[in-house]
Amino acid sequence: MHNDKKQGVLLVNLGTPDEPTSPAIKRFLSQFLHDHRVVDMSRWLWCPLLHGVILPIRAPKVAKLYQTVWMDEGSPLMVYSQRQASKLQDALNVPVELSMTYGNPSLLSGVEKLMAQGVEDIIVLPLYPQYSGTTTAAVFDGLSKAFKALNSIPGIRLIRDYHDHPLYIKALAGSVRRSWEKNGRGDYLLCSYHGIPKRLADNGDIYPQHCEQTTRLLQQELGLDDSQIGMAYQSRFGREEWLKPYTDKTLEALPNKGVKNIDIMAPAFSVDCLETLEEISEQCQELFEEKGGQKFTYIPCLNDDPAHIEMMQSLVRREFL
Structure with missing residues (x-):
């Protein structure tokens, strides 16, 4: 049976601050560390600790560390993930968008970009080879939340893991x-x-x-x-x-x-x-x-190595209808 619905791919990684500065890192870590999947402490204990102690102390330290690895085009995680998305799109010849669970570009923006290109079926590939509730499941939660903003939602398939591919x-x-x-x-x-x-x-x-x-x-x-x-x-x-x-x-x-x-x-x-x-x-x-x-x-990590892109291609093709 031939499926004539237009398909697209959403690559998802964890996320990264927009710039290597304390305010940007506070914004990013605040969103990340507010997720129950990441920290499951009761909120009335956790929030004062997070905003009163952890972020003010950690943000400036983390900013200094980010400054040591920042690339000309931006954060390494973002630069390599964007290269992956663009190479995967060339290989598959279907729309591919990149989203982050936390920070930018958001899950909602990735879904909206795919839908604006007429995509009705989205294959979601979280870039976590090994499944964890703290990462892959957080992508699923984030998508469910993003869909609340949409009147019409696409078909969706999540590739749960590929640790043994x-x-x-x-x-x-x-x-x-x-x-x-x-x-x-x-x-x-x-x-x-x-x-x-x-x-x-x-x-x-x-x-x-x-x-x-x-x-x-x-x-x-x-x-x-x-x-x-x-x-x-x-x-x-x-x-x-x-x-x-x-x-x-x-x-x-x-x-x-x-x-x-x-x-x-x-x-x-x-x-x-x-x-x-x-x-x-x-x-x-x-x-x-x-x-x-x-x-x-x-x-180094696999980044945009051709063998890595070939693996992603194989994972995604398996899901095509």
Whole structure:
């Protein structure tokens, strides 16, 4: 049966401040940290803490960090995501728009742009390979909210995850092999995933299983044994326990175990951003070297690599009617 409804694609990433300044970062973090999916504390406790303590202290610090990674065209996350959208549109020859769950361009603006081009069926691709309620489900919530502003809503299909997609694993393995050719091969490959509070996983979030599966498949694809590859979780925030092992603690311990030359990558991030360019490339490298590590090679995210675009194309084509 042929479907003659016009189809389009909405690529969604988390979001980024509009500029590397305290006010822009306050605006962005306020929207991000108000989402119940991200912080599920009771609002009367959380809001005074967020606006009275966290934002005034964090915004200026985060602004300084953003200034170190900001590109001529803007925030790395935005620049790479825009390149992905434009290359995917060329590859698929259907309308593709980019939206962010928080900040600009908003989910509503992406949907409206697609509908203005006559799109009636939207395939939504959240750029999170591994599912988590804090990311993918937040996209779904955000879309439901955006649709409240529309009298007519499009058909919609959400690609929930692609943590084990063969082309995703191949693209990751390709990036590792390229790094090995260029920089030499480390003693150990550490896959660093964005953490979530352990409590969320205990309550049924399947994110850690997805991260473990990605690591296992990458290990098979690269032909590594258990002593040559491992995984850890980064970017924890606040005092509660997050998924372990922690990336920083892992890096501090490795030199004592004889691992002086390390390769590190961030498979949960589809584009390079503050958490990879500053937290991993700079902070983590310092930690590793302070504890006796000698060589630290950060393997960039897949960004707009052709193999990454090919994988997105394959994911989206599967959903075409």
